[in-house]
Amino acid sequence: MSAALSLGRRVPGEVLVLAAIVLAAILVSSLASEFQANEWTLWVLYGLLALSFTFIWGHGGIFSFGQAAFFGLGGYAYSVAAINLLPHTNETITALLTGALVGAIAAGLVGYFIFYGDVNDVAVAIITLAFSLVLLTVMSGTADPKYHIGTAQLGGYNGMVGVPPITVGLPGGTPMALSQQSTLELFAIVAGAIAVGVHVLLRRPFGRVVAALRVNELRTLLLGFDVRRYKLATFMLGGAIAGLAGAGYAAWGIFISPAVFGLQQAAFVAIWVLLGGRTSLLGAFVGVVLVEELTSKLGGNAGDSTPIVLGAVLIAVVLLLPAGIVPTLQRWGRRLLPGPRERPSPARASERTGPENAQAAAPVLASEAAWGAGGEEVLRADELGKRFGGVRALDRVSVDFPGRGLSCLIGPNGAGKSTFFHLLSGRHRPSTGEVVLDGRRITSWRPDRRARAGLGIKLQVPSLYHELSASENMWLAAYARTRSASRADRRAAEMLDWLGLAERAADPASVLSHGQQQWLEIGMVVATEPKVILLDEPTAGMSPEETQKTARLVTALAEQAAVIVVEHDMDFVRELDAPVMMFHEGSLFAHGSISELREDERILDIYLGRPVGVEG
């Protein structure tokens, strides 16, 4: 749902939606029978659990089986807190919040090890599932009366009995347990408020960054966002919502057992969300209602075949409606009722647009007076070396880069220039030596920290947020620097203007031409106001005309910052006419102007594959 991410639009409708939900909840619960209210409350709570998964997976890109675990922990936390506190406080709302808090803390602990340990996506699913199953085993083993917290017996595989329902009251007053209808009313309003809250959050800068790291984590990291922190925060919020749902579940059933940590519960969360649509907040609830209705219908007649029918439905939906039910219905609805939203037509995509006026407008780049570091040395490689297994890819290279101006790195295949580049960018850790940026040793820093310290990195392959528009792409880069939504709006517009991409601002990055994509990404790097810009083969795949424009763009940037370009394209290097460093067999073989290197017979021999001694 990239359209939902459109910039600078505040939807006041959300307040109306919330009001409608409140009214509907009051109306429905007053009309519902006790039995219906009971069933619908469960749907709402499961829906909230599904919503927590929609949030972390559909929007945050984290596929976790842990939501059921946080749900269960929330349920246990509620039960323990309510049993212990009710006699004193006469209410269980505190216990409800305790459930959410415990869910968040558990997610925080698990998430810390997952995200700060750089665990890959598949392992996240496995670890979270294992976490849930460990809880199943542990909680099942607490049947002995000695396992109690305060007056609450944990009850082992039998579960906890005597869990108080939702109760309101004041200390010293009389506790009042809510009726089934009132409980439904309460949870419907809470769920509605949370759904609206999540909806709003996803449109805030936080939500945009979370969506960005789902689409392209590497780019997000290189812009200087601490993706680990964003993921952890997302995961914790998801944990809190699941914990709250679990707390409600324990209150609803006045019972909680280790079954909530089981495989089936974990799988159902994913099934609900897959059916409803993994990006749709409404879909979370729709998925629950469909599965629960189907299960209860089948429960009467089909009995044991329930899982088979459910499985078949799931497969059918995944194959036929891969987006899920709600997003598919929304798409059909939009097709039937063509609204004012127009898709930018690729036909309008003029290939001419580009940094025509790059040189003229260069001063616009800096939002503050001084941007680059000036003439002083800004980046230093000190005895930098790297071994891969037995191969010495780079052998103790020392180079200083001044605060302004351009340097080109060239060399044949396997010369070590890419290794050198990636030691500077932080993708590799050096075996020897240090990288010093602006007087600070950054050798062991992660790429995002390097980016915040002023190292802008553009890798060879265009790395954009393809489903987001050009202006959303640029906004994310500007926000990484300004940390202010409104300033980022302005800066993004300025940058697109400067790049000559203003008329493509609303188009998804994926429909831009190759050259425009490269310029957009260079512009995004510039929007983070780096002191040093690393460019890896910026002109690969460009037409001669695009290459010339890129040369003008890069030259303009070099007036304000140190720009280091790795290139194979000698036409481009000649066009740049900047100092060239030539790598060969892991060492800096020669440096000078391109015409000086051109005169050197040994360099020609190296490029032609003839053996040449490194000494000299």
Place this chain on the structure above:
Amino acid sequence: MLRAEQIHSGYGRTKILAGLSLRVEPGEMVAVLGRNGVGKTTLLRTIVGHQRTSEGRLEFDGREISRLPVHARARLGIAYVPDSRDVFPGLSVLDNLRVAAYAAGRGAKRRTPEEMLAEFPALAEKRDARGGSLSGGQQQILAVARALIASPKMLLLDEPSEGVQPSIVQEIAALIRSANERLGVTVVLVEQNLDFAVRVAPTAHLMNRGSLVRTLPTAELLNDKLLQREYLGV
């Protein structure tokens, strides 16, 4: 044998081949020379079918092949040795050849692993050694032998000299020449190593920015420092 007319190819929106045209006659040996990143590997991958052409015609043996899948092109007689060589490291030399023989099917022209070992004495010595234990040059020879087992009409070679010690580079050049003379296989060689290209192919095509810019005898290129600098050096 091979005719490419104004072909375009690339990755996503990144164009690597931009209107490249190339004709190779049956039995001819040509070298495509150019710097890193000009599209030499993409050219071979496009001929083999690992890369789709977005525009242009690609004919092999008089037949349009640009929509054929990789295996169908291989059956028509296109053999490809990538720069990674892709020798199965866990299989012996003999088993590497057997796998290729098996994949080549039961065609009359198919040759046996034993024949290939007889033809490549360097491999016969190592017939039971694991592919992964061979030196770079030996792996290259194995990869060439494996490609020839199905008696292809055309052999595509991506930088066979890279990372190979000079003595074996000469041996590889001789093997390729002899395969061409005795079997009549057409050879398209992609290289940066000029001396190796001169030893193998009489004709050189210079490549820059995704298309061929010059065609000349390799011997002539060897004496033209200006052209070398323009398209191969700095």
